[in-house]
Amino acid sequence: MKLFVRNKLVYIQKVKDLPDLHRFDTILEGSKPLKASHLQGKLLISCPSTDQLATLFKLMKSEPLDGLDQVVLAAAQRKPLNRQIKSMFRIVKAGGGLVTRNDRYLMIYRLGRWDLPKGKLDEGEKFGPAAVREVSEECNVSVQLRHKICTTWHTYENNGKDVLKQTRWYAMDCLNDLHMRPQLEENIHDVRWMKPNEVNQVLENSYLTIREVFMRYFYHYPQELMPFSTDQSA
Structure with missing residues (x-):
């Protein structure tokens, strides 16, 4: 599970799958207190306690994170830790789309950043239909679903x-973009088709x-066809 907190990566991993420990700037055991000063570079917390998790998310919500690269939470098994983290938040489900047409990608500009169209599920709604509906509403385009790409998790207040x-x-x-326009009431101020090099810039x-x-x-295509930088630390 990858979790994004204020645009920083928190990665849950099995202890046995950890890479070379020398890559981490700080390593904490579950019994050690977590401080704001630890939020620098690459931080590893091994077998985090409930108190450590609560402190981590509290600090990441309130402290400057400019010097933090990523946090790795390591446990013997990932699923129990995933469940524990999820229990600390109210879960909101959403669907979103990466729309293509003629080798271009549909991007939206919302709240000062380039984004992809997405939105919350209505009561009783499934993820796929919700994603299609949200793309249609936010961009005023007609689209057809192809396949699932991935699931992301991010926190906010x-x-x-x-x-x-x-x-x-x-x-x-995209089936029809004749009347494409941004949904202003959702704070979307631009909807734009972009070439791969343009997407790489706005990312x-x-x-x-x-x-x-x-x-x-x-990942669905050969590596040589991947036009985007995938460096998560950038």
Whole structure:
């Protein structure tokens, strides 16, 4: 599981699958107290305690994170740790789309960053239909679902509550963009078709979740066809 907190990567991994420990700047055991000063470079927390997890997300919400590269949480088994982390947030489910047409990709400009169209599921709605609906509403285009790309998780705060958004992303084909326009009431101010090199440029002013979607999308194709930078540390 990859979790994005304020555009920083928190990665849950099995202890036995850890890479060379020398790559980490700080290593903490589960019994050690976590401090704001630890949020620098690459941080490894081995077998994190409940208190450590609570402190981590509290600090990541309130402290400057400019010097932090990523956090790795290592446990004997990932699923129990995943469940524990999810229990600390209110889960919101959403669907989104990476839409293509004539070797171009549909991007939206929202709240000062380039993004992909997505939105929350309505009550009783499935992920795929929700993703198609949200793309249609936010961009005023007609699309056809192709396949699932990946699921991303990111945190945010809403009315004082800590939220963990689960977004399932789908590849889509554009069927009609004759009346394409941004949904202004959703703070979307531009909708634009971009060539691969243009996408690579605007990803510098985007979110790591969006880089993740593009990276996973191109896993469906030969490596030499991947036009985007996949460096998560950039």
